[in-house]
Amino acid sequence: MQLKTAGILGGMGPGATIDFMSKVLRQTPAHSDQDHIRLLVDHNPQVPNRHAAINGKGEDSGPHLARMAVGLEQAGADFLAMTCNTAHAFQQDIQNAVAVPFVSIVDEVVGALERRFPDKIQVGLMAAEGCLQAELYQPVLVAAGFQPVTWNARQLKEFMTLVYRIKLGDTGAEVRQKTAALADLLVQGGAEVLVAACTEIPLVFGSQGSTVPLLDSTDVLVASIIDYSLGHKMLPGLTDQN
16 A cells, blocks of 8 residues: 655744654654655744734734645645644635645544543643634534633733743753643643643643643644554545545
8 A cells, every 4th residue: 555645834833843753753653664654844934923823913824834735735745734733723724725635633633532531521721822812622622522621811821931932942841840830720720631732832741740631732643644644544535545
């Protein structure tokens, strides 16, 4: 069987994209170079700030992402995915620009929640401001029978400060401790399971630091990309695997 080529819209942020690629390498079942899946990655940190665009205070990110998607499709990608949760606010721009399927990190995460934690109701969203403001997860979670738990405005502002520190390469003890403390606030607010719905989070916070189960959106996307590439799962919108 010919492996499918994954086209990745990345660079948002750079460290999160490298983390994603490293995990794909480690988690792909391979006995030789040829067993690994082909990734076409547009590692583009120049995409305008997604949060500013969502708030109407910055340049629209959609056209930039659409051009990236077209380039990946033309380069031979069989399907696309994106290593930034917040950028999924511009998913429609991407899908309007290409014919190949787009794998949504939001859909993959909520599907994983349904499979792994069907007995949990309260889901703590460790998500960035733009992701929450665009309501990328909330309605999908509710439709699946979950109840989102989110930070208040002050806590979200603190989280955004940490996100930008992580993007600058600061993954030290203080950032790790503060991220863990914010996660604990969601648990105190009733969260029975946490979703790391920002791909910077796994650079500083993992399941070992959580008092409840943690679902990492990067890990979920990695597993899905591998399965789609190997033909273990049907790509969205397709009726056959060929």
